[in-house]
Amino acid sequence: xxxxxxxxxxxxxxxxxxxxxxxxxxxxxxxxxxxxxxxxxxxxxxxxxxxxxxxxxxxxxxxxxxxxxxxxxxxxxxxxxxxxxxxxxxxxxxxxxxxxxxxxxxxxxxxxxxxxxxxxxxxxxxxxxxxxxxxxxxxxxxxxxxxxxxxxxxxxxxxxxxxxxxxxxxxxxxxxxxxxxxxxxxxxxxxxxxxxxxxxxxxxxxxxxxxxxxxxxxxxxxxxxxxxxxxxxxxxxxxxxxxxxxxxxxxxxxxxxxxxxxxxxxxxxxxxxxxxxxxxxxxxxxxxxxxxxxxxxxxxxxxxxxxxxxxxxxxxxxxxxxxxxxxxxxxxxxxxxxxxxxxxxxxxxxxxxxxxxxxxxxxxxxxxxxxxxxxxxxxxxxxxxxxxxxxxxxxx
Amino acid sequence: xxxxxxxxxxxxxxxxxxxxxxxxxxxxxxxxxxxxxxxxxxxxxxxxxxxxxxxxxxxxxxxxxxxxxxxxxxxxxxxxxxxxxxxxxxxxxxxxxxxxxxxxxxxxxxxxxxxxxxxxxxxxxxxxxxxxxxxxxxxxxxxxxxxxxxxxxxxxxxxxxxxxxxxxxxxxxxxxxxxxxxxxxxxxxxxxxxxxxxxxxxxxxxxxxxxxxxxxxxxxxxxxxxxxxxxxxxxxxxxxxxxxxxxxxxxxxxxxxxxxxxxxxxxxxxxxxxxxxxxxxxxxxxxxxxxxxxxxxxxxxxxxxxxxxxxxxxxxxxxxxxxxxxxxxxxxxxxxxxxxxxxxxxxxxxxxxxxxxxxxxxxxxxxxxxxxxxxxxxxxxxxxxxxxxxxxxxxxxxxxxxxxxxxxxxxxxxxxxxxxxxxxxxxxxxxxxxxxxxxxxxxxxxxxxxxxxxxxxxxxxxxxxxxxxxxxxxxxxxxxxxxxxxxxxxxxxxxxxxxx
Numbered sequence: 001x002x003x004x005x006x007x008x009x010x011x012x013x014x015x016x017x018x019x020x021x022x023x024x025x026x027x028x029x030x031x032x033x034x035x036x037x038x039x040x041x042x043x044x045x046x047x048x049x050x051x052x053x054x055x056x057x058x059x060x061x062x063x064x065x066x067x068x069x070x071x072x073x074x075x076x077x078x079x080x081x082x083x084x085x086x087x088x089x090x091x092x093x094x095x096x097x098x099x100x101x102x103x104x105x106x107x108x109x110x111x112x113x114x115x116x117x118x119x120x121x122x123x124x125x126x127x128x129x130x131x132x133x134x135x136x137x138x139x140x141x142x143x144x145x146x147x148x149x150x151x152x153x154x155x156x157x158x159x160x161x162x163x164x165x166x167x168x169x170x171x172x173x174x175x176x177x178x179x180x181x182x183x184x185x186x187x188x189x190x191x192x193x194x195x196x197x198x199x200x201x202x203x204x205x206x207x208x209x210x211x212x213x214x215x216x217x218x219x220x221x222x223x224x225x226x227x228x229x230x231x232x233x234x235x236x237x238x239x240x241x242x243x244x245x246x247x248x249x250x251x252x253x254x255x256x257x258x259x260x261x262x263x264x265x266x267x268x269x270x271x272x273x274x275x276x277x278x279x280x281x282x283x284x285x286x287x288x289x290x291x292x293x294x295x296x297x298x299x300x301x302x303x304x305x306x307x308x309x310x311x312x313x314x315x316x317x318x319x320x321x322x323x324x325x326x327x328x329x330x331x332x333x334x335x336x337x338x339x340x341x342x343x344x345x346x347x348x349x350x351x352x353x354x355x356x357x358x359x360x361x362x363x364x365x366x367x368x369x370x371x372x373x374x375x376x377x378x379x380x381x382x383x384x385x386x387x388x389x390x391x392x393x394x395x396x
Numbered sequence: 397x398x399x400x401x402x403x404x405x406x407x408x409x410x411x412x413x414x415x416x417x418x419x420x421x422x423x424x425x426x427x428x429x430x431x432x433x434x435x436x437x438x439x440x441x442x443x444x445x446x447x448x449x450x451x452x453x454x455x456x457x458x459x460x461x462x463x464x465x466x467x468x469x470x471x472x473x474x475x476x477x478x479x480x481x482x483x484x485x486x487x488x489x490x491x492x493x494x495x496x497x498x499x500x501x502x503x504x505x506x507x508x509x510x511x512x513x514x515x516x517x518x519x520x521x522x523x524x525x526x527x528x529x530x531x532x533x534x535x536x537x538x539x540x541x542x543x544x545x546x547x548x549x550x551x552x553x554x555x556x557x558x559x560x561x562x563x564x565x566x567x568x569x570x571x572x573x574x575x576x577x578x579x580x581x582x583x584x585x586x587x588x589x590x591x592x593x594x595x596x597x598x599x600x601x602x603x604x605x606x607x608x609x610x611x612x613x614x615x616x617x618x619x620x621x622x623x624x625x626x627x628x629x630x631x632x633x634x635x636x637x638x639x640x641x642x643x644x645x646x647x648x649x650x651x652x653x654x655x656x657x658x659x660x661x662x663x664x665x666x667x668x669x670x671x672x673x674x675x676x677x678x679x680x681x682x683x684x685x686x687x688x689x690x691x692x693x694x695x696x697x698x699x700x701x702x703x704x705x706x707x708x709x710x711x712x713x714x715x716x717x718x719x720x721x722x723x724x725x726x727x728x729x730x731x732x733x734x735x736x737x738x739x740x741x742x743x744x745x746x747x748x749x750x751x752x753x754x755x756x757x758x759x760x761x762x763x764x765x766x767x768x769x770x771x772x773x774x775x776x777x778x779x780x781x782x783x784x785x786x787x788x789x790x791x792x793x794x795x796x797x798x799x800x801x802x803x804x805x806x807x808x809x810x811x812x813x814x815x816x817x818x819x820x821x822x823x824x825x826x827x828x829x830x831x832x833x834x835x836x837x838x839x840x841x842x843x844x845x846x847x848x849x850x851x852x853x854x855x856x857x858x859x860x861x862x863x864x865x866x867x868x869x870x871x872x873x874x875x876x877x878x879x880x881x882x883x884x885x886x887x888x889x890x891x892x893x894x895x896x
Contacts, residue, residue: 042881042884043884043888043889044888044889107889107890107891108889108890109853109890109891109892110849111890111891111892112891113888113889113891140789140799142789142791142799142836142839143835143836144839145839145840145842145843145849147842147843147849148839148842148849148853151848151849151850152849166789228889229889230832230835230885230889230890231881231885233889295880296876296877296880297877297880297881297884299877302873303871303872303873303876304872304873305678305681305872305873323674323871323872324674326871326876327868327871327879329865329868330861331860331861331863331864331883331886332857332860332861332887332892332893332894333893333894334883334887334893336883338871338876372883372884372887372888377884377888
């Protein structure tokens with residue numbers, strides 16, 4: 001399989017797909033190349049814009065000039081969030097919230113996490129200290145311990161259901177069975193719980209999450225919500241597969257499970273990339289290229305003992321000092337210096353000092369993103385992904 | 397008030413060995429340890445059961461002790477010793493003269509050697525540097541120091557020994573200058589207690605001088621820090637040593653699912669404040685790479701350091717000081733036992749207990765070399781195939797620890813610290829270094845009612861900070877990726893950000 005496209009996007013995570021979908025929607029031919037499921041599947045599925053403070057969009061006004069949000073511009077960031085919410089309605093997995101107000105959601109540890117947009121299944125996840133919450137868990141589930149929540153919440157209770165399986169993915173898969181859902185809902189109804197919200201670990205289905213959520217809500221006639229668990233994370237997987245499926249529906253091409261073996265250059269441009277494959281090689285040609293391979297965890301950047309390398313095009317990277325200073329000493333204070341590492345770009349998302357005139361960069365591979373420090377995970381991916389799409393659209 | 401004959405201070409290999417020896421000789425005793433078993437140098441060493449080869453040239457006496465103890469321990473401790481054998485590899489440029497001396501010394505001491513051509517050596521350990529000149533095979537083994545301590549303690553407990561871990565000695569009580577007991581404080585509750593004893597044995601390793609001073613004594617020691625790194629998989633199934641005079645980073649030891657490489661040697665003053673520095677990690681990695689080239693691209697999952705309690709000598713070079721041990725009679729009812737090595741822990745205990753029976757005027761000979769360590773029947777032993785049989789509800793994927801195993805540790809030992817579980821099950825010792833499973837283990841512990849959710853949260857925080865301290869000097873490559881993931885789990889998903 002080989003092909004020629006208007007835009008070739010390397011990286012199938014949040015930023016890559018948020019660039020791909022608007023372009024595909026405009027009728028452009030778009031290819032997304034990914035070596036596997038993205039880091040999004042390890043996330044809570046919530047979108048952080050700026051989690052420091054109450055007003056996220058106001059918060060980014062004070063970010064340093066070189067932060068990707070500032071390169072894109074505050075207005076454009078707002079627009080990109082609207083686009084994301086529209087897209088999510090279209091996928092059937094609506095996201096709740098707006099970019100002027102942060103919200104708190106309950107964590108499996110009983111603490112609260114500040115975020116901006118949440119899937120509808122977490123709409124009611126902000127809890128007053130004295131309202132009643134009933135936590136449901138599952139027998140043997142090793143990543144969720146309800147007493148962490150109930151011990152800190154005066155007004156709470158807990159019940160345990162035996163799903164016959166004990167991992168988050170396996171339980172979520174069981175919810176996709178009609179009979180299982182029926183059995184679970186009648187068990188819940190028979191508990192005759194006191195007035196108040198019911199909380200579940202986020203395992204209420206994978207593909208049919210919204211339908212399952214609505215069915216349980218309706219049957220019980222009260223507010224329910226999900227609590228995102230540690231990886232593998234079901235809400236993260238739902239977010240990713242919804243975006244991926246929408247991209248395919250809009251006619252996009254996916255090269256999945258593929259790594260880039262070589263890059264063809266011509267007159268200061270990237271002409272094509274060749275994908276590693278057993279046997280035959282696949283050549284993907286493009287007019288414009290977008291690099292959206294993410295930071296260290298997803299493998300877009302790689303740190304050797306004394307340097308940081310960009311793994312696809314070997315682009316110039318910003319290195320924040322010596323290894324000794326990459327990490328602070330306190331684990332619990334986010335904002336390690338190494339988070340600054342990445343690709344520096346101009347306001348059109350072109351890498352500085354790059355030999356390629358048709359390459360654009362978006363997502364957490366950008367220098368100075370500092371996702372943990374600012375609490376802007378997925379937010380920067382959405383803002384810069386949509387921005388990259390706009391820039392490409394204008395050029396095509 | 398508790399009364400006993402012998403009070404042992406220190407729950408490292410020496411203290412635990414003494415407890416077992418006394419138990420077998422039928423002498424009542426009480427062991428007091430301020431942390432968990434093996435929390436000093438015992439648990440921070442290579443886990444190498446020396447053949448003696450390492451010391452053959454410069455310290456033949458210690459080498460002779462090593463080989464004879466090695467042969468004893470592989471017999472009595474089958475479930476904590478893995479018979480790996482070891483290689484001393486000679487690289488281009490390494491002295492031929494030293495190699496000749498090495499062979500001669502080994503022969504004189506009785507350490508069996510076998511000279512292997514490069515191709516035979518690479519046949520045994522395919523990851524070895526292909527340009528080695530030769531390799532000499534010796535009977536080195538890998539040993540689990542935590543398991544070793546637990547098994548020694550089992551014998552003591554079975555025979556009425558009193559064991560107090562997480563108890564700190566606050567005072568050595570003396571009457572007319574003679575030691576007659578100790579006051580201890582339980583670390584968790586602050587509860588105080590006094591224990592009467594006829595003899596006090598100071599087996600506190602690097603803390604020896606401090607302990608001795610509580611009874612007006614002193615122990616001349618040189619403290620030498622050694623730093624090690626842990627790799628995410630077994631690069632070799634044999635112990636690999638560099639065939640040259642002892643130096644930094646010249647030993648790699650396979651240990652269950654991982655390898656331990658080290659060490660460095662730096663003299664220090666305070667055993668409580670030691671850190672691994674980045675340049676030590678670089679040094680160990682660079683040296684290990686000489687012997688096993690793929691070490692360069694292998695993930696280092698953690699670093700740690702221990703303090704060798706060496707006998708005071710005229711030289712300041714830690715490596716030149718004898719690995720022999722010494723018993724000091726303070727003349728007031730207290731003995732200190734200092735120096736030595738993990739490999740010779742049993743012999744040290746034997747000599748110490750010989751002194752005890754002499755003081756008590758008893759005639760009870762040592763039998764610790766004849767009787768296998770008790771409690772091994774229940775242990776799985778090393779072969780993975782055996783462990784795979786019972787796998788259900790795995791809590792720690794790296795080390796294949798099940799929920800059952802964690803619950804057993806909680807119920808049998810009354811585990812109240814994450815270390816209690818780690819040392820007994822190996823939970824958290826694999827590639828993720830407890831990144832995922834500690835949260836689960838603590839969840840299980842608080843569900844069992846052994847601790848409140850609040851306590852377990854506090855323990856998790858302390859654990860994560862300590863873990864980070866151990867990993868921080870080696871953060872690059874895949875380990876850096878893993879660390880960022882762990883950060884996003886605890887700070888991002890579980891919302892544990894910020895200071896207390």
